[in-house]
């Protein structure tokens with residue numbers, strides 16, 4: 001175990017890719033970008049941040065907008081209008097299937 005995790009993290013840092021070994025909850029690190037910390041803080045309240053890279057291949061900007069709206073409307077996510085816009089910019093910029 002010792003030595004394995006830093007290697008995996010380095011791989012992620014170098015490639016920006018998600019290694020399956022990092023599916024571990026504590027190891028989820030979102031890609032760099034403006035509003036990353038805000039997104040991580042808000043979106044991890046109820047579930048794993050894994051949902052973000054997991055859904056990225058099928059979501060574009062409009063898709064992410066609907067997801068954020070659903071999290072707020074249906075599940076009561078504590079996200080303000082301004083934060084929703086910032087989170088959307090981050091997700092559309094760093095995790096959208098197409099721009």
Ligand code: HEC
Pocket residue numbers: 039042043044045046047051052055067068070071075076077078079087
């Ligand atoms: C108030 C709790 C809560 C917050 C905060 C929250 N979610 Fe969710 N999310 C849920 C629930 C409940 C589900 C559906 C049940 C499940 O699959 O766990 C879900 C499911 C999802 C899904 C799976 C697809 C879908 O539409 O069901 C995605 C993607 C997702 N959330 C993204 C996000 C993102 C991005 C954020 C931050 C903007 C966020 N969530 C914040 C509660 C929340």
